[in-house]
Structures are given as C-alpha cells and as structure tokens.
Amino acid sequence: MLRSLLLLWIPAALLSGAGAQYSSDQCSWRGSGLSHEAHHRDVEQVYLRCSQGSVEWLYPTGAIFINLRPNTEPSWGHSLGLHVCIRPHAHSQGANMYLEKAGELKLLLAEKEQASGSVHCFSKDDGALFVEAVPQTDISRRITAFQYELVPSQGPGVHMYTRLHSGPVACEPCSDADVLMAVCTSDFVARGSFRGVAKVTEDHSEVMVSLKQVLQQKSRIFAWGGARVRSWSGRVSLPARCHIPTGGEEFLLTGSIHFGEAWLGCAPRYKDFIKIYSSAQSEGSNPCQLHPSEELPFS
Numbered sequence: 001m002l003r004s005l006l007l008l009w010i011p012a013a014l015l016s017g018a019g020a021q022y023s024s025d026q027c028s029w030r031g032s033g034l035s036h037e038a039h040h041r042d043v044e045q046v047y048l049r050c051s052q053g054s055v056e057w058l059y060p061t062g063a064i065f066i067n068l069r070p071n072t073e074p075s076w077g078h079s080l081g082l083h084v085c086i087r088p089h090a091h092s093q094g095a096n097m098y099l100e101k102a103g104e105l106k107l108l109l110a111e112k113e114q115a116s117g118s119v120h121c122f123s124k125d126d127g128a129l130f131v132e133a134v135p136q137t138d139i140s141r142r143i144t145a146f147q148y149e150l151v152p153s154q155g156p157g158v159h160m161y162t163r164l165h166s167g168p169v170a171c172e173p174c175s176d177a178d179v180l181m182a183v184c185t186s187d188f189v190a191r192g193s194f195r196g197v198a199k200v201t202e203d204h205s206e207v208m209v210s211l212k213q214v215l216q217q218k219s220r221i222f223a224w225g226g227a228r229v230r231s232w233s234g235r236v237s238l239p240a241r242c243h244i245p246t247g248g249e250e251f252l253l254t255g256s257i258h259f260g261e262a263w264l265g266c267a268p269r270y271k272d273f274i275k276i277y278s279s280a281q282s283e284g285s286n287p288c289q290l291h292p293s294e295e296l297p298f299s
Contacts, residue, residue, distance in 0.1 A: 026071065027053030033061035033133060050150075057144040060094040060133035067128065070150050081153035083164050084129065085121040086146045087259050088114035094142030095134060101127030114146075119259060121163045123153065149258060156182035157255060157265020162203045162239050171242035174266035176276045179252075182266040183277075184288035186254040187218035190232070191270055193248050198235055206235045207244055207264075209253065215290070221262045238264040 027050035042062040046055070049071050057064060068084055086097070088109065097109040099122060106127065109120055111134050136142060152158060156178040162169050174182065183189055192211030199206040211232035214222050222234035236255060238244075245251070252273040255265040268276070280286045 026050050028055070029053075030056040031058070031064070033057065033059040052147070052149040054147045055145065057095065057131065060131075060142055060144050063130060063132040065100070065128065065130055068124075068148065068150060082124045083121045083151045083153055084124060085119055085149045085151055085163055085258065086129075087119045088117060089145040090115055090117050091143060092145045094136065095131050095144040098130040098132065099127035100130040105130060119163050121151065147259060151258070156185065160238055160242070160265055161256065161258065161263050163258070168241065169239040171239060174268065179266050179268050179273060179276055180280055181287050182254040183290065186265055187257040188221065188253070188255055188262060189215040190217070190222065190253045191215070191250060192232070192253060193250055194244050194246065197244065200240055203240055204237050205240045205242075205244070206237050208235055209233065211253070212250070218257050219260075221257060221260075234262065236262045236264045
C-alpha cells in the first residue's frame with residue numbers, strides 16, 4: 001500500500017522544523033498529541049541518536065516523523081548497514097506506522113496489528129519511520145508505544161536472526177574469522193551444551209542450554225544455579241529449520257540480545273574453538289584478547 005506523503009495537510013515546511021522536539025536522553029521519546037490538538041494535521045519531528053530505546057506517544061493526533069541514528073561512529077553504520085527493528089507494546093493503539101522514502105508512504109504496521117507485540121524489521125535504506133494518528137472522536141485512552149533497536153545488517157552470526165530476513169534463513173556455520181570476531185563483539189559468550197527445545201514458533205525455536213562458563217553477557221539472560229547445581233542455565237533462540245545438536249557435546253555459544261531475548265549467532269564446537277583461538281593466538285592475528293579471569297584452559 002502506497003500513499004503520497006505530499007498530502008495537502010502535510011506541507012513540507014512542517015517536516016523541516018515547525019514544532020520539532022528533541023529527545024532529552026537521545027534514546028527514548030515521550031510526547032503528547034495534545035500539544036498540537038488545535039492543529040490536528042501537524043507533523044512533529046523526533047530525533048533519536050541511540051542503538052535502542054522506546055517511543056511513547058500519548059493522545060496521538062497528526063503525525064510524528066522519527067529520525068533514528070546510532071550513537072556510534074558513522075563508519076560503523078556505513079560499513080555494515082543497519083536494520084531498524086520495532087516491537088509495539090500490547091496496548092499500543094491510535095496510529096498506523098509507515099515507511100517514508102522519496103515522498104511516498106508504505107504501510108509497515110496498521111493499528112490493529114500492533115496488539116500482537118510481534119517484532120518487525122526493515123532496512124534503513126527502505127525509508128524512515130512515519131507514524132500517523134488514526135482520526136478518533138475520543139483520544140483520551142489512545143497511546144502508541146513501541147521499543148526499537150538498530151541492528152547491523154552484517155556481522156558474525158547475524159544471519160541467524162530471523163527477524164532480518166523475509167525468506168528462509170540459511171543455517172550456515174561461521175568461518176574461523178567470524179568465530180574470532182564473534183567473541184569480541186557478541187552480547188553473550190558462553191561455554192555449554194543444548195538441553196532440548198522449550199518452544200517452537202513459525203520462524204524460530206527457543207532452546208534450553210546448560211552452561212559451564214559464562215564468559216560475558218550484556219544483561220542477565222542466564223541464571224546461576226547455585227552452589228549445589230554449579231552451572232548456568234537459560235534459553236537461546238535460533239531459526240526453526242536449524243538442526244539442534246544433542247548428546248551433551250560442548251559448544252562455544254555466542255550471539256546477540258534483542259528485546260530481552262538471546263539469539264544464537266556463531267556456535268562452534270568448543271574443542272574446535274580452542275584450536276581456532278590457539279592458532280590465531282600464536283600467529284598474533286586475534287582481533288581481541290580474552291582475559292585470564294575468564295579461566296579458559298589455554299589462558
């Protein structure tokens with residue numbers, strides 16, 4: 001569905017600065033349509049400079065044009081490309097979400113589709129996020145709210161994140177170079193084994209894991225079992241069509257965290273990782289060094 005952005009009620013001058021509002025923390029924005037209730041056709045610009053955050057639009061009227069950029073060096077976003085992923089809150093209502101590019105609007109997510117809370121991703125090359133209020137006689141209980149993330153389009157293990165792909169995901173193993181880079185850049189790095197499937201959806205599986213070591217984790221997605229169990233446990237997600245090894249064999253598990261969920265990236269057998277790391281260590285070609293505190297057997 002395409003709609004022209006150059007509607008009579010959205011003059012270009014409004015997009016260039018009238019009523020513009022800037023996020024106070026650069027990551028999240030909270031605003032109200034009541035600020036321009038007398039001008040129901042106003043378009044407000046929102047600028048966010050962060051890799052993840054949230055938007056909450058109370059009493060939506062008119063529209064908001066959301067400018068998203070990472071808070072990292074420009075070379076990062078330029079070299080890898082970016083996807084924007086959004087997850088609406090279950091109570092989100094009052095607006096439709098569009099992608100705007102070259103003066104055209106393409107429907108991304110209708111108001112009625114937001115209650116499911118499903119994650120939707122699009123390439124930044126596809127356009128910018130334009131959120132338009134649905135005309136209502138009573139806006140007192142309408143709130144449009146969602147979380148967002150900026151996700152690199154390339155990198156070690158990113159092919160395993162199903163949200164970035166419209167078609168089937170290839171369950172390809174990572175190269176040696178990707179494995180070494182994944183250790184440096186992943187949100188979590190752990191040593192452990194797969195224990196079984198906990199949940200299966202149309203596009204991905206949630207797999208239970210038991211971990212001997214957690215070398216790093218961005219947030220506490222894995223739980224320590226205590227002195228009696230002496231292991232970590234948790235779940236990781238991966239494409240439903242990918243094979244899950246059984247038998248308790250140990251793997252090096254790396255991956256990223258998206259909207260509080262751990263997604264598996266590169267996962268070589270642990271004994272193979274030892275060889276890869278040791279070889280790169282002796283050649284001086286490791287992109288980063290693991291610290292002795294991580295208690296790896298070759299440190």
